Amino acid sequence: MTGLWSLTRRNTKLFFKDKGMFISSLITPLILLVLYVTFLANVYRDGFMSAVAGMNIDVTIIDGTVGGQLISSLLAVCCVTVAFCSNLLMIQDKTSGARADITVSPVKKSTLAISYFLASAFSTVIIGFTALGAGLLYLLKMGWYMSLSDVLLMALDVILLTLFGTALSSCINFPLSTNGQASAVGTIVSAGYGFICGAYMPISNFSGGLQKVISFLPGTYGTSLLRNHALRGVYAEMTDAGFPEEVINSIRDSIDCNIYFFGTKVSEGAMYAVLAGSTALLIGIYVLMNVLKKARKR
Amino acid sequence: MENIIEINHLSKSFGEVKAVSDLTLRVKKGELFAFLGVNGAGKSTTISIICGQLEKDGGEVFVCGENIEKNSREIKKKIGVVFQNSALDSALSVRDNLKSRAALYGITGKNFTKRLSELAELLDFENLLGRTVGKLSGGQRRRIDIARALIHRPQVLILDEPTTGLDPQTRRLLWNVVQSLRKTDNMTVFLTTHYMEEAADADYVIILDSGKISAEGTPLELKNKYTGDFITLYNPTEDALETLGLPYEKIRDAARIAVGNTAQATALITKHPEIFTDYEITKGKMDDVFLSVTGKKLTGGDEK
Ligand SMILES: Nc1ncnc2c1ncn2[C@@H]1O[C@H](COP(=O)(O)OP(=O)(O)OP(=O)(O)O)[C@@H](O)[C@H]1O
């Protein structure tokens, strides 16, 4: 394992110093922020208002709900898109020749593979935690209903989703070797993941067929976990304020706190199991890909 | 002398292109080995195979007596490579680059600091340590590439066109460093270059053409075989040149007469002692060898 630590450090440093990779990884979260500021926040606020129309409510609950919705969406996209973009280093090293320069040394291929994984996960966690911190400050201002355990659970979600994103991007980026492929992956993930994880628009708004497809994607459950933890306090507050159970449940349905797999509601435990299980599976595939890959043919 | 690199019947194709075919060569310990050839001759491909970057199609390669297929990690500790295109991380500083590479050889902490300052002094880049590699000039960057290759004190240094695009001063600096390491550490140098004056100092030269060896030997052997000698005759008269009746090239106050070899030159001079009063005999240059070897192939000449 000689060099693992220093390679990981190098990869992480490169991500933060390479403006191309760093900035492109933040594009999706930034788009999301802009969408919220310009109109999404109002759309959600109006939606919640109409759901609780006629009831006597404190406006900060609504603000807290919209805020929780925002930061959970933000974290859900962040963890995956940042992981993908930072893991593009794997491809970039092949095109720049740095991989050749590293592998003329007696370093093991497995050490290099692990260093990409660790660095990508580490960079993503740094950004994810920064975003979480900023998000919590924002909630503190908008309407704070979270407990310490909610915060800790969200941190856990960020870590899990980061590991998932890192494992997925490791498998996808591993066989790629040109700049064109790298930018294609970067663009597709940055543009598409916000949609399919329900950050731009709740999955419950999609057509039935699409919802079924999305319910097969493990990332979906990551988003839902974040939602649940960000909004648990808000729902508790609503119950305390005497909101009827069905109103709260319809809000939960409308913003993906409840996810249905072919009609069956998925429990939180099951969400954890799906996320952790698929991450473990992807890591297994990544390891296998590395083992099976022989020396470069051309 | 011990063979430090031994290649037997190496071949490598990229689809239709036979980059290297049936290449056999020996590099002896401590020698400066020049590997020449026109663009696309297969030099970089051979280097990639020696340092384990590229899989070969056939043949055997031994470095320091070990088969590269069996013991590549041991071999990698012993070779340092300067690639044709710099392969450092352009976004990181010189120090960070060298630090991350040194750690791959287990050189960290104090050992690294010590080695870094040695190399920085040797290659004169103390003032560049904090600079971002991507923002260095070509020559500055090349010095860092060489430091990278030398960081673990390799026994064999492989240089793929290390001096292309460098100013004469930097080239001199690099050569001085390489020559002194050859003396002090008995380091072997495997060099590809397009500068023939660099090849002229080599102990052994191979000229590669389309993946095959088209000429090999010491510079002297090659010069004797592929170029004739030249007699520079000072202040010749027109009459004298006419008497000799040989092809010559007029230069300022002299004529450069081409002769087949030194024996012919001696014969000519002893035959016309009255003409050869002020003269000089020189061998052909490596440039002449290279042109004659590669040029002959191109025109499909009958001599070989
Ligand atoms: N990865 C590759 N894929 C396909 N063809 C390749 C590849 N690498 C090299 N070649 C081909 O193999 C041949 C030898 O290339 P190589 O790079 O070894 O030449 P070279 O002698 O180093 O030339 P130069 O002096 O220009 O550096 C060339 O025809 C080149 O086009």
Ligand SMILES: [Mg+2]
């Ligand atoms: Mg080359």
